[in-house]
Amino acid sequence: MRTFEICSGDTPCCSVSDNFGPIDAISPGNFVFYDLMQNQIGSCAPANIAVAMSCPVVDKYPERRELIIHGGAIHFSKESMTENGITHYGTVAHKVDKHWEPLGNDSHLIKLSQEHGIIRCSNHVFKNYNIGDTITLLPVHSCLTANLMKQYRLTDRNGTVKMMK
Template sequence: MNFSTPTLIVNKTITLNNLDKMINVANKNNLILRPHFKTHQSIEVGNWFKEKGVGSITVSSITMAEFFSSEWNDITIAFPLNILEIGKLNLMIKENRVKLLIDSISSLKALDNQLEGPAEVYLKIDVGYNRAGLKVDEKQKIKSIINFCKTSDKISFLGFLAHFGDSYKSKNKMEIKNVFQKSIERIKVLSDGFPNFRISIGDTPTCSTIKKYPDFINEIRPGNFIFYDLAQYKIGSCEIDDIAIRMICPVVSIYEEREEVLIYGGSVHFSKDRLTENESDIFGYVYFGEVWDVSNKIGYIKSLSQEHGVVKLEKQISLKIGDKLNVIPVHSCLAVDKMGAFYESGKRVEIMK
């Protein structure tokens, strides 16, 4: 198609190859693959998973669970319960199996008090990311939550859910493996102390790198792996040709004396996520020519404002106003969310609104 404004495109072949590899890891380890759908946010891509036999999904909000509930009936909401949305939740659980996340006895009691039907809950465990959840050594709090669920006629306790978020701070595969090992050691303490409960873990870096899982892990929940992005490539989660997403941006000005190009494509399209490379900010790798050819890199986006993107050229190349450049974004999840839709084989794919 002849795109005239910043446009996000997805390569289905690469996407399905990424999915096949993750399914293979799950199958070899007898794990449930419960992919996180916050990356693609689309019914269309969700159906690609379904066609591959994936029957359970993860989402990041009650709103996202509502969106996918028309096609999926086994959904984990991997965000601690927001009790102010209990009305929407009560409507949803009448027809869908929704697994909830709690991380305190107070939120559990509030849920039990206002819930109008049965629900299953995971306890969020913090293995070192310091974002949400209880630490594995907070045994009394963990016991209180499990015991409370035993007395409830509406809430069933499933087990423990963890996100190895420190893996995103890694610089290479070895650091990713180290994060996994340290996190698994903490989870092992939890499993030994509270056996016979399910344990769900998930993040794209470790799920893309680790091939063998201990028997006490029951499921994995990666999300970004379906498209990958520049951030995942830079830490070693994937190869550059595993990245299944590009932003097509028009050239609007050329500054030969600065060896820079201005593109129509800014923070409203990419987000402001950045990487650092050779002491320079990087907002995306820039290519020219065939969209999926990773040998034709010509530079990188050095700065973004709302609609503007400034590209630093790394090689001499003949460009003209109106040419279109192909950009690998730093963070595919946010690029998809910012754009509100993407194209696959010329077809517009809508995402959750």
């Protein structure tokens, strides 16, 4: 007699379940990190998003309020989402206490090439970043971003930083 494993779950279901009954395995995808897609469908708040990508600003275009970053499809994948009529690959964020918070609804990673991206910014965000600065973005889909990176910088509750591979 053959026994089959019972596997269930995606991130939204696993986020709200506290009893998995006879299930042998769960497959929640980006459950550990969450991301902007999960936020958009309501399974998490922005403060629950645990993965963010920091990229250097390599150029600025004031006439378009755009920053060019060294962060492209290699870093974010080509997974996009549309919010308020804007299709994007990530949102500019900053750290507040021990979580990430988007810097408004008007500063997004709007275009990608293989290694570079274009962030269209609010005036406030544009003025606060210069060439050589590092800017942080929350990815649309953290599974793909986490898979593309070779190591993580983790912080514990006390702010201690660890590097993980």
